[in-house]
Amino acid sequence: MSLPHAILTALVEKPSSGLELTRRFDRSIGYFWSATHQQIYRELGKLEADGLIRALPGQQPARGQKKSYEVLPAGRDELARWTATSQDPKPLRDAMLLRLRAAAVVGTSGIEADLRRHLELHERQLAEYKEIEERDFPPGRDSTEDRLRHLVLRAGIDLETFWTQWLGHALAEFAGLTDGEGRG
Amino acid sequence: MSLPHAILTALVEKPSSGLELTRRFDRSIGYFWSATHQQIYRELGKLEADGLIRALPGQQPARGQKKSYEVLPAGRDELARWTATSQDPKPLRDAMLLRLRAAAVVGTSGIEADLRRHLELHERQLAEYKEIEERDFPPGRDSTEDRLRHLVLRAGIDLETFWTQWLGHALAEFAGLTDGEGRG
């Protein structure tokens, strides 16, 4: 139930077409709420039908043509309502942790290379976040909005830092294992 | 595509009935791959139909009766195959981070109480993990299996540590905000 609100947030920040949203999801909002272009177009249709957004005037809706949307007051209200509504944290679901647990009983062959690959991916993501931090949050700016967005980026940085450290740990552990098999 | 493998892992560790699995998911495997009892029963049926597990002999299948399953060789092979197969990390999807980003544009009223509540939940989870660590991983034991399982638990501990720190950070930031509204 969060994709519509992710889209509303992005559109409040800046009215956009489906493709522009897709691009922005790839490098901003999508860092903590990813979505494919198909999801986005489908959701834009629903949001428009529900009267929460509307196509910017001066454009006839047609295939293969840019159509930009902006948020209506009802959409802004809905977003504020949702933001203030208490929600439980989703339980974790992480395949790599599960695979390690499985490896404990069926053997570790093959998983080490993937740990290394994940480490590289997370290192790359971390570097990207740090670049964004340097570029978008130079010291001194501290409007409420900046501080909140910086806080969110900080979560991303800290999470990637956790993963790189933990994967490093895991690889060190593997280097110290005597054999490649569990008890199986 | 990981629930069947989570179940296979649990069943290799120890043959169980649906309800026992549900309980074990609530306090062990489920920490990093949660599942409801309905999901588990459905998946047990599929795994049995696929010949990866079987009901322990000496029990006729009937409603309202315990039925325990064990993993067959084909199931163990499938689990080993899956564990060794390279997989991309799933992109992050976190509603709290999204809500903060939304709060940056539609105002922060209402969200602070929920940050506090989440902080408490994560502190409780962290304490639980640490208890498990003390109980199940005393210094000295270091079979391959123990070390891998400890590594997985460590990930849980570090993740909860991250959340408690970050939420503390966020609340400190809120305490310093001059007003309760964004630019809207």
Next chain:
DNA sequence: CCTCTTTGTGCAACTAGTTGCACAAAGAGG
């Protein structure tokens, strides 16, 4: 001009996960 690629929008079918129940068996309390 005419094909070929890129940009942009979208449908349809599928898979995974959630919610809301149903119902049998067994024990608990009168």
Next chain:
DNA sequence: CCTCTTTGTGCAACTAGTTGCACAAAGAGG
């Protein structure tokens, strides 16, 4: 005994997310 609750198993309908395409418009290259 008879109801009432708990334990255990499971179906059905729904929601969210993914995968695989389709196809129009516009620009690129001959």
